[in-house]
Amino acid sequence: MASIDARGPYQYRARIRRKAGDRVVTISKTFTNLTDAQTWAMIQEGKVVGDEYVDRKLVQATTVRQACEWFKDRIAPKDRKTEKRMPKTAHAKNQLSRLRYWCASEFADWSLVSLKPWDLIEWRDELLSEGECAAQTIVHRLNTLSQVYVNFALAQKVELTNPVGEKVRPSLGQGRDRRLSPHPDAGGDDEETRLLKACGGGTRPWLRAAVIISLETAMRQAELAGLTWDRVMLNAEYPHCDLPRTKNERPRRVPLSTRAIAAMRSLLPENVAVLGKRKVFPVETPRAFGHAWRDVVNDENFPNLRWHDLRHEAISRLFERTDLRDNEIMAISGHLRPEMLTRYTHLRADRLGVRLG
Incomplete structure (x- = not known):
């Protein structure tokens, strides 16, 4: 439930108290007019699901690098003696390589909530125009990033918009179509x-x-x-x-x-x-x-x-x-x-x- 207090002729403080897990969270903001305070309170109440308040501080404070490091432990835990990550399958090994890519990327220090689809589209188009990697490689990297977002949100029980959508992934085109020729050469061999x-x-x-x-x-x-x-x-x-x-x-x-x-x-x-x-x-x-x-x-x-x-x-x-x-x-x-x-x-x-x- 929201409450609005008049703190002066041009000050209105809106407050909301809701449960977030085992604790009670209070958020507040001060405005110069009553209308803005009421509007803000309505928006914040829209983020309440039942009796639970969706606390977005975690996803706002977590960077892409931190989320990727968290996901690394899920697919390739560290060996206690060597401190090296030990992927169990070739797929996990490839995933680990892609996670390292994102940890070193230009988005590594971005907040999870600040990374948007248009940022990834610009990144994708730049890679394709410079010929740095194939479209399939970009798709693999985006798929890994998408898994990070989905798994992090589920594990932390928070709402988090996945920036990797259908329009973000590049078209793979027709792919290779090279086949062995059945036609014989001068020696009669196909x-x-x-x-x-x-x-x-x-x-x-x-x-x-x-x-x-x-x-x-x-x-x-x-x-x-x-x-x-x-x-x-x-x-x-x-x-x-x-x-x-x-x-x-x-x-x-x-x-x-x-x-x-x-x-x-x-x-x-x-x-x-x-x-x-x-x-x-x-x-x-x-x-x-x-x-x-x-x-x-x-x-x-x-x-x-x-x-x-x-x-x-x-x-x-x-x-x-x-x-x-x-x-x-x-x-x-x-x-x-x-x-x-x-x-x-x-x-x-x-x-x-x-x-x-």
Whole structure:
């Protein structure tokens, strides 16, 4: 309930007392006329929910950096001995990197309530115009910031407007649509054949098998890098790989085709009775695939071809060469939304024509 006291000929003090958790909060403000005092009191009473007063002092005093530091502890607690943050998944590791970005950004010392959508739009447009990062990177950073706002508001039980809206995120455009060419070169080899020949030699003989498995399963680079033999069921009735940790933190079971099984068997080490948690590929990080790839694949022999294009190729082939439904292909690829599956699918008109008859 609001009260207004006349403190002089031109002074009116408006006061409101309400519960905020276990304590009683009193807010007041003095005006030079009664109308302004009444208007202010009505506005403040509008911020009262039932018998609880929404105290905005916390969100006004908390900076973006402080909220991000708070969120870090939720996704990557500190090790007690080393004081280093220990993310449990690749997704958490990426989140941690983005939180560090916001902690060092121009908005780090801004109050949570002072950051508005138009501030982020200006920041977004500047990054895009200068070509500092891709639209997808900006989307990832904004998604992380959005999670900070949502989780902080819920945990602290305060009202907090999230500055990250639909209009703030940049358009991702059409994305990459590079596929392996089916047309033979002068030697009669199509692009996949030439790629496998290039990857079959050198100091990394496992790279050829990795390319085949990627094309057959649509597995992500990080999923291949972390795959261990105890998760590869070659002798099951329906051979498959179990992926307990994926990009979206959801487990997935990936079926293996006859060709993928043969590639997997070619990687089995000799004279090893128990494989256990031994890695399928001799790499420490997902980036090792990129390093090995760039040693044999360049723009001269394979123009504009990237490792991630193999995943696009694999998903497109699942549509072209099988009768699987969209939700079945999503179960294999690990996509959660149909629109993301669409971005990875690039169907050839000639293949569609053959199916039409």
